Amino acid sequence: MQHPFTPLASVPVDRRRARVHEEGWQSWSPSGAYALGAAPHRPANANWATVCYRPGVTVPAGVFQGEGLLALDPGDGSPVRLWAAAEPTREVPSIRLAVRGGIAEVGADGPVKEWTGDDIQSVLGDWARGLDWARGLGIAAPRPAPTVWCSWYEYFTEVTEDDIHENLRAMDTLDLPVDVVQIDDGYQRALGDWLTLSGRFRSRASIAEKIRSRGRRAGIWTAPFLVDPASDLAAEHPDWLVRDTAGGFAHAGRNWGHDLRVLDTTHPDAAAYLTQVFTTLRAEGYDYFKTDFLYAGALDGIRHADVDPLTAYRSGIRLIRDAIGPDSYLLGCGAPMLPSIGLFDAMRVSPDTAPHRRPEADDYSQPGQDPAEFTGAARQWQHARLWTNDPDCLMARPAVETREQWAAHVESTGGLMASSDRLLSLDEWGVTTTRRLLTPRGVS
Numbered sequence: 001m002q003h004p005f006t007p008l009a010s011v012p013v014d015r016r017r018a019r020v021h022e023e024g025w026q027s028w029s030p031s032g033a034y035a036l037g038a039a040p041h042r043p044a045n046a047n048w049a050t051v052c053y054r055p056g057v058t059v060p061a062g063v064f065q066g067e068g069l070l071a072l073d074p075g076d077g078s079p080v081r082l083w084a085a086a087e088p089t090r091e092v093p094s095i096r097l098a099v100r101g102g103i104a105e106v107g108a109d110g111p112v113k114e115w116t117g118d119d120i121q122s123v124l125g126d127w128a129r130g131l132d133w134a135r136g137l138g139i140a141a142p143r144p145a146p147t148v149w150c151s152w153y154e155y156f157t158e159v160t161e162d163d164i165h166e167n168l169r170a171m172d173t174l175d176l177p178v179d180v181v182q183i184d185d186g187y188q189r190a191l192g193d194w195l196t197l198s199g200r201f202r203s204r205a206s207i208a209e210k211i212r213s214r215g216r217r218a219g220i221w222t223a224p225f226l227v228d229p230a231s232d233l234a235a236e237h238p239d240w241l242v243r244d245t246a247g248g249f250a251h252a253g254r255n256w257g258h259d260l261r262v263l264d265t266t267h268p269d270a271a272a273y274l275t276q277v278f279t280t281l282r283a284e285g286y287d288y289f290k291t292d293f294l295y296a297g298a299l300d301g302i303r304h305a306d307v308d309p310l311t312a313y314r315s316g317i318r319l320i321r322d323a324i325g326p327d328s329y330l331l332g333c334g335a336p337m338l339p340s341i342g343l344f345d346a347m348r349v350s351p352d353t354a355p356h357r358r359p360e361a362d363d364y365s366q367p368g369q370d371p372a373e374f375t376g377a378a379r380q381w382q383h384a385r386l387w388t389n390d391p392d393c394l395m396a397r398p399a400v401e402t403r404e405q406w407a408a409h410v411e412s413t414g415g416l417m418a419s420s421d422r423l424l425s426l427d428e429w430g431v432t433t434t435r436r437l438l439t440p441r442g443v444s
Contacts, residue, residue, distance in 0.1 A: 005096060005107040008083060009114070013104045017075030020097055020104075021120045021378065025054035025067040026295045026336045028351040030364040030371065032378035033073075033120055036099050040064055041364035041371075051253035052351070052365035054094075055299060063098045068338040069127075070095035071120045072104055079116040082123045086111040088338035089137060090310060121381045128385035137342040142388045145346055145416045146179035146217065146288065146329060147438040151186070153355070153395050153420035157256075159186040160200040163422075164207055168214060170423035174431055177438045178419070180288045180329075181211045182219030190231035191256065192263065194222055194277045208285030219288030219329075220281055224274060224320060225297035226252055227261040233273075234261060240270035242301035250301035252293075262296045265316035266305035274316070278323035287328040291320065294335035310339045317343045331390060331416070337382075346388040346416045350376035353392040355400045369402060373409045383415055393420035394437055396430035407433050414441070 015036050022040055024031040029052060030041035042059065043049035049058075059065040068085040083095050083106060093110025117123025132139040149167060151159045164183060171178045187204065189196040197204065208218035227234050227241060229249075234241065242250040242262040252260040265271050278289070298313035305312070313336065321330060321343065332340055333348035340347060351359070352367035359368035364375070376391045383389035391413040396403055410417070419434050426434060 003109040005109050007105065007107045008095075008112065009081070009106045011072060011074055011081065011104045011106065012076065012102055013072070013099065014075035015099065015102060018104070019073040019075065019120065020064045021066065021069070021071040021124070022064055023066040023069035023337070024375070025057075025092075026052070027332070027334050027348040028052040028365045029054065029067070029375075030351075031375045033071075034064065043365065044361040044363035047254050048363055048365055050251070051255065051295070052363075055295075057094060059096075063096050065097075066095045068092040068095070069124065070097060070106070071123060072097060072106070073120055074104070080118065080120055080123050082115040082117065082127060083108060083112045084115060084127050085338055086113050088131070089314065089341055092310070092336070092338050124381040125385060128381060131341065131386075139342050139386065142384055143329070143345060144440065145388045147177055147440060148180040148182050148219065148288070148416065148418035149176075149178045149423070150182045150184055150290075150393050150418050150420045152184035152221075153353070153393055154397075154422045154425075155186065157186040158200070159184065161202055161207060165210065167423050168211060168216070171216070172214065174423060174426070174435075176419070176423065176431075176435055177440070178216060180217045180219040182221065182288060182290060182418075183207065184221040184290070185223075185292075187220070190228040191223055191260070192227035192231040192233035195280055196232070204281070204286075205284040212285055217288055218286045219290065220286045221290045221292060222277070223293040223296075224277070224291055225263050225265070225316060226293050227263050228256065228258050229261055230258060237269070237273075240264055240267050240273070242299065242303055244301055250299055252296040252299060260296070262299055262301065264303045265297065265319060266303045266307060266312050268304070270304075271319055274319060275323045278320050282324050282328065287324070288331070289320070289324055289328060290331045290333060291317075292333040294332055294340075298336045298339060310336075313339055314343065333390070341386055344387050346390050347382070347386070348390045348392060349379040349382055349415075350374075350392060353395065353406065355395060357401055369406045369409075373406075376409065376413060380413060383413065389413055389415035390418075391415050393418045394434060395420055396433045397421045397425045398427050398430065403430075407437065411437055
């Protein structure tokens with residue numbers, strides 16, 4: 001729900017040279033700098049507006065809008081100006097800019113502070129560096145990120161236990177420096193039923209044991225705040241789900257063929273269940289956790305405890321961290337960006353990549369190399385300041401469109417390096433490139 005906008009500044013601009021940086025709400029929301037005459041990326045349909053943008057927030061035509069951060073380079077040689085959320089983990093105002101004649105009019109629907117700098121990326125970086133000492137958010141220097149193999153971009157939800165074993169053997173055959181073997185979506189029977197296996201898997205614990213016996217670490221994917229209405233959890237514990245104001249279930253968008261629901265982690269029994277999920281996975285030998293579709297934890301709705309959505313979201317992530325322990329590596333994805341500060345080791349900073357360049361319906365929140373590069377480059381200022389940036393996975397197999405360009409982008413970020421190919425499908429270039437990118441270089 002948006003509040004009235006309060007004017008902040010009137011800034012003269014050079015309409016030909018000025019640039020505006022919009023910061024999107026979550027990992028997949030388009031973020032980047034635009035010329036004043038450009039049309040910023042907006043959702044192509046209502047479902048993507050919920051799943052990939054800031055739910056319930058619309059932007060008028062001809063207006064730039066950042067969620068918690070908006071920067072303006074006036075283009076006339078004067079300093080770049082940044083308007084930033086005053087308390088970014090507690091309240092994230094929308095900040096708007098509209099140009100009338102040669103003047104940029106800026107306003108916000110909540111408290112912000114202003115910063116100035118030489119260019120857009122540097123002023124954003126200065127703001128990020130100032131967060132911890134100013135607000136005590138607990139931002140630690142990023143730990144060196146492990147190198148990862150992830151099942152998603154080859155097998156998607158059809159991954160099997162045998163696929164994991166095949167690629168584990170291939171890592172040895174090809175001499176690839178993979179620290180973590182991460183099982184993605186597909187091992188579980190339903191969203192929410194995280195400890196119940198699909199028919200394609202026999203034992204999570206035995207896979208983790210096999211991975212570790214080969215000198216690697218075991219990783220696993222969850223979407224901890226999403227619940228499939230066809231799951232056992234939804235059927236047996238409807239009181240664990242976030243409600244809407246009409247008494248129905250809060251709607252987290254449509255995906256996997258279902259209208260998804262939201263786990264209410266402020267409910268003591270739901271919190272105990274989520275703790276059990278992650279302590280079980282940790283006890284089975286997993287110590288790398290990719291947590292996905294996290295936007296759901298910050299959706300509006302009626303919860304067991306009378307807390308605002310951002311407080312509920314942060315408490316839910318802390319619950320996960322407490323369950324997995326401080327030594328486990330925690331990666332966020334599909335996460336509200338500013339409310340996640342201080343909670344993660346690494347963060348996805350772009351939409352999903354894909355074997356193709358262009359996203360569906362030209363919506364830059366959707367999978368594709370073009371949108372992943374656009375937003376990933378624009379969020380480079382976050383790397384090693386807020387967390388280790390995750391640019392998304394390398395795909396180096398011959399069937400991937402413009403694989404050389406995508407590999408160059410992943411390498412240029414200096415962030416989390418993850419491979420997501422069936423490794424035996426790689427040609428000589430693919431093996432060489434994968435080996436080079438997975439060779440640890442530390443945090444830059």
